[in-house]
Amino acid sequence: MELHSEHSERTERVLSSLDGIQRAEPAPFFYTRLRARMKEGTPPQSSASVFQLRPALLAASLLLVLMLNIFFLVKPASKINTETQKPRLNGIQAFAESYNLDNTSALYE
Amino acid sequence: MSEQELITQLRMGEESAFRELVSLFQDKVFNTAIGFLQSRQDAEDIAQEVFIQVYHSIAGFRENASLSTWIYRITVTKGLDHARNKKRKKRFAFISNLFSESNQLLHESPDFNHPGVQYDRKEDAALLFRLVNELPETQKTAFILNKVDGLSYREIADIMKSSESAVDSLLQRAKQSLRKKINQQHL
Numbered sequence: 001m002e003l004h005s006e007h008s009e010r011t012e013r014v015l016s017s018l019d020g021i022q023r024a025e026p027a028p029f030f031y032t033r034l035r036a037r038m039k040e041g042t043p044p045q046s047s048a049s050v051f052q053l054r055p056a057l058l059a060a061s062l063l064l065v066l067m068l069n070i071f072f073l074v075k076p077a078s079k080i081n082t083e084t085q086k087p088r089l090n091g092i093q094a095f096a097e098s099y100n101l102d103n104t105s106a107l108y109e
Numbered sequence: 110m111s112e113q114e115l116i117t118q119l120r121m122g123e124e125s126a127f128r129e130l131v132s133l134f135q136d137k138v139f140n141t142a143i144g145f146l147q148s149r150q151d152a153e154d155i156a157q158e159v160f161i162q163v164y165h166s167i168a169g170f171r172e173n174a175s176l177s178t179w180i181y182r183i184t185v186t187k188g189l190d191h192a193r194n195k196k197r198k199k200r201f202a203f204i205s206n207l208f209s210e211s212n213q214l215l216h217e218s219p220d221f222n223h224p225g226v227q228y229d230r231k232e233d234a235a236l237l238f239r240l241v242n243e244l245p246e247t248q249k250t251a252f253i254l255n256k257v258d259g260l261s262y263r264e265i266a267d268i269m270k271s272s273e274s275a276v277d278s279l280l281q282r283a284k285q286s287l288r289k290k291i292n293q294q295h296l
Contacts, residue, residue, distance in 0.1 A: 011291045015284065017233035018256045022225030026139040026153055031131050034157050038164070 112176050119167045131160055134177070137258070138184050140225075144257035145188030145249075146195070147221035147238055155187050162187075174267060181254075181268045189246055223257070240290045248283035251276050
């Protein structure tokens with residue numbers, strides 16, 4: 001019971017801690033610094049800073065990687081095999097042709 | 110100089126009018142900004158940005174509201190934007206720290222001590238400021254404008270383009286939520 005009243009007392013004390021607060025003032029020569037900044041032409045902080053773009057870039061990169069993965073998964077493996085084997089067959093045929101080798105020729109004749 | 114004269118001269122690009130505007134509002138703008146950002150350096154940056162924006166967009170000021178309300182609106186918008194960016198950066202730093210090999214510890218920013226808080230209340234006020242940061246933006250705005258800037262419900266309602274009863278409700282919910290958060294701190 002006592003603990004509870006202590007807690008609620010503290011809660012009310014924290015809540016009223018800003019009562020009678022004095023206004024905070026900027027450091028002296030605020031106007032001078034302001035005019036200097038205006039002369040420099042420093043643009044007001046853009047809402048789309050490089051930092052904010054980073055998550056977008058990150059998401060775009062992840063999406064690209066994901067799409068590449070899906071592309072290679074979906075593409076039939078057989079298609080890749082036939083495409084890669086074709087030039088090999090052609091190469092063997094070309095080799096056989098250049099040495100006058102064919103399936104019908106009998107080597108031991 | 111009346112507000113209307115000040116606006117007219119600002120539109121004409123009078124340097125003296127701009128100087129007067131800054132001297133009239135610099136404390137208000139800085140105080141609001143420091144309430145949202147809880148850092149002197151960030152508040153100074155935002156206060157400068159507010160006056161630069163006022164300088165460049167005074168021609169488009171339609172005078173539906175008072176000059177003071179308009180400047181407060183710009184300050185609140187910039188304060189919330191900046192606070193959001195800070196939170197995002199913190200979150201990103203935390204995530205990148207998880208994946209980095211350096212195992213560097215992330216240090217929480219130290220508690221904020223508002224320079225206008227009475228000495229014996231500094232600790233309680235620091236806790237309150239930390240918890241205010243966790244409130245939804247509308248509640249946070251109403252709370253800061255009321256408690257830190259000392260604005261009336263009418264003034265806050267004008268700034269937030271809302272009604273006095275809506276501001277009252279926001280403040281009640283903010284206090285309720287803060288009460289709960291403070292109690293959790295005791296557990």
